[in-house]
Amino acid sequence: MEWITDSRILIVGLGLMGGSYAKALKRLGFHVTAIDTDPAAIDFALSHHLVDRGFTQAEPQVISESDAVIFALYPTVFRRWIGENQQYFHPGTMLTDVTGVKSCVVYDIQSMLRPGVEFIPAHPMAGRERSGVQASDDKIFRGANYIVTPTDKNTPEGIEWCKGLGRILGFEHIAVMSPEEHDQMIGFVSQLTHCIAVSLMTCTDNAHLAEYTGDSFRDLTRIARINDLMWSELFLMNKQELLRQMDIFLREFRTLRDLLETEDRDALREKMRLSTRRREQFDVEPR
Amino acid sequence: MEWITDSRILIVGLGLMGGSYAKALKRLGFHVTAIDTDPAAIDFALSHHLVDRGFTQAEPQVISESDAVIFALYPTVFRRWIGENQQYFHPGTMLTDVTGVKSCVVYDIQSMLRPGVEFIPAHPMAGRERSGVQASDDKIFRGANYIVTPTDKNTPEGIEWCKGLGRILGFEHIAVMSPEEHDQMIGFVSQLTHCIAVSLMTCTDNAHLAEYTGDSFRDLTRIARINDLMWSELFLMNKQELLRQMDIFLREFRTLRDLLETEDRDALREKMRLSTRRREQFDVEPR
Numbered sequence: 001m002e003w004i005t006d007s008r009i010l011i012v013g014l015g016l017m018g019g020s021y022a023k024a025l026k027r028l029g030f031h032v033t034a035i036d037t038d039p040a041a042i043d044f045a046l047s048h049h050l051v052d053r054g055f056t057q058a059e060p061q062v063i064s065e066s067d068a069v070i071f072a073l074y075p076t077v078f079r080r081w082i083g084e085n086q087q088y089f090h091p092g093t094m095l096t097d098v099t100g101v102k103s104c105v106v107y108d109i110q111s112m113l114r115p116g117v118e119f120i121p122a123h124p125m126a127g128r129e130r131s132g133v134q135a136s137d138d139k140i141f142r143g144a145n146y147i148v149t150p151t152d153k154n155t156p157e158g159i160e161w162c163k164g165l166g167r168i169l170g171f172e173h174i175a176v177m178s179p180e181e182h183d184q185m186i187g188f189v190s191q192l193t194h195c196i197a198v199s200l201m202t203c204t205d206n207a208h209l210a211e212y213t214g215d216s217f218r219d220l221t222r223i224a225r226i227n228d229l230m231w232s233e234l235f236l237m238n239k240q241e242l243l244r245q246m247d248i249f250l251r252e253f254r255t256l257r258d259l260l261e262t263e264d265r266d267a268l269r270e271k272m273r274l275s276t277r278r279r280e281q282f283d284v285e286p287r
Numbered sequence: 288m289e290w291i292t293d294s295r296i297l298i299v300g301l302g303l304m305g306g307s308y309a310k311a312l313k314r315l316g317f318h319v320t321a322i323d324t325d326p327a328a329i330d331f332a333l334s335h336h337l338v339d340r341g342f343t344q345a346e347p348q349v350i351s352e353s354d355a356v357i358f359a360l361y362p363t364v365f366r367r368w369i370g371e372n373q374q375y376f377h378p379g380t381m382l383t384d385v386t387g388v389k390s391c392v393v394y395d396i397q398s399m400l401r402p403g404v405e406f407i408p409a410h411p412m413a414g415r416e417r418s419g420v421q422a423s424d425d426k427i428f429r430g431a432n433y434i435v436t437p438t439d440k441n442t443p444e445g446i447e448w449c450k451g452l453g454r455i456l457g458f459e460h461i462a463v464m465s466p467e468e469h470d471q472m473i474g475f476v477s478q479l480t481h482c483i484a485v486s487l488m489t490c491t492d493n494a495h496l497a498e499y500t501g502d503s504f505r506d507l508t509r510i511a512r513i514n515d516l517m518w519s520e521l522f523l524m525n526k527q528e529l530l531r532q533m534d535i536f537l538r539e540f541r542t543l544r545d546l547l548e549t550e551d552r553d554a555l556r557e558k559m560r561l562s563t564r565r566r567e568q569f570d571v572e573p574r
Binding site: 270280 | 479487512543
């Protein structure tokens with residue numbers, strides 16, 4: 001399937017991501033339908049012209065007439081939805097998603113689908129500090145990463161189709177990696193950093209220090225404002241990998257602590273120089 | 288002593304902070320002299336009109352004719368300099384500094400001084416990612432915090448004089464606290480955060496992940512580019528307090544890790560909600 005504007009697109013789940021996908025695709029001229037159990041989300045999307053049609057239930061007729069379906073649900077809801085409704089897809093329907101963890105959902109979903117329906121998993125690495133369809137904004141894709149995480153069940157055509165979606169949405173950097181590589185990467189660059197930010201906010205009652213926090217403390221804790229429902233689920237669904245990363249960080253932090261306790265100035269400085277060299281590369285690296 | 292422009296000001300140490308103080312005070316019309324052992328720093332300051340006069344040695348004549356002296360040296364160098372030169376100050380000379388740790392230097396310095404010479408310690412919480420007099424910029428004081436950390440050896444007049452310096456330099460928020468309160472605060476909002484950023488960069492060889500790092504990872508590691516000579520000294524000179532803070536953070540991070548391992552979703556979510564509530568306060572708090 002090509003990304004031609006007479007394709008009928010169904011978006012399941014109208015939160016921030018589902019709404020932002022809808023907004024972008026509608027602007028590009030596609031016919032966009034949405035399903036969300038929350039009538040207020042559907043009303044908002046209709047009145048703001050993010051979608052052409054909206055339903056609060058999984059209507060078999062609507063599902064079967066879709067050419068492409070984009071899932072923007074929490075992982076557990078996503079699995080349940082596929083289990084209950086996959087029989088309504090017509091052969092040739094292309095599916096993708098926005099889920100932030102991969103290994104724990106991708107294989108399950110693919111094994112549930114009838115033959116002829118292909119699910120190509122993707123993770124758009126974009127977001128905002130606010131959630132909900134009301135915060136939808138298709139500008140969040142600009143300059144962001146879009147990761148396609150196929151398995152050996154996917155076809156080259158399916159992978160190209162999924163990359164094409166990233167391109168038309170306006171993502172800057174489109175990459176392909178396995179679900180396992182994705183979960184390792186996201187465990188480090190996103191989940192571990194959120195664990196650190198949360199721990200830094202919760203370890204001490206720091207309210208009286210608010211007026212003395214400079215940019216560095218504010219930078220480190222910006223992501224400590226966190227949607228607890230979504231992030232607890234993302235952490236739990238990437239548990240083994242995130243635990244592994246947390247243990248690596250714990251060991252390293254403890255090493256630094258012990259170097260300070262034993263006053264090993266040379267080794268402390270060597271850690272700082274390594275840190276500086278690595279961080280410098282991040283600033284020169286073209287994104 | 289009032290901050291009147293016929294005061295003769297001596298700045299000892301022409302790095303980023305010494306240079307930025309010089310630039311601001313010269314612009315305000317003061318007569319500014321600098322001492323730095325590096326001839327290149329003096330040449331730069333003279334040719335860029337940051338100072339009126341510059342010397343590469345601690346000239347007794349220059350020291351004795353100064354009304355106010357500002358020390359912008361590493362803590363160990365600062366102590367040695369006072370030990371060697373404090374006899375040249377004339378009675379009534381006012382001293383202050385920019386040192387980022389307090390308890391470990393303030394009492395030593397005050398106990399070395401002859402009667403009639405008052406040292407009022409201060410910490411301007413401003414800086415840049417670059418160092419050296421060449422990076423001097425008096426705009427770094429705007430919107431920043433300036434902390435005066437007096438002891439019971441200081442006079443009310445001395446404390447007012449020191450706060451007045453913060454005001455004329457353009458700091459937004461001027462506070463007074465004890466050296467111990469300062470070191471506790473700075474251990475948390477600055478040193479602990481630098482330890483976390485460094486550990487995050489050194490715990491894994493992450494060069495191949497550079498292209499996938501979004502804003503959150505970049506925010507958390509911005510301060511991982513670090514002047515190893517200065518920061519190792521600051522860490523070591525605030526060792527007991529920083530160790531205490533590192534241990535509190537370690538315990539909290541390990542608790543979060545264990546909640547993940549035991550899949551205690553409710554407790555994970557409660558941590559995230561606490562983190563969110565505390566971080567929200569930081570954004571509404573007037574600075």
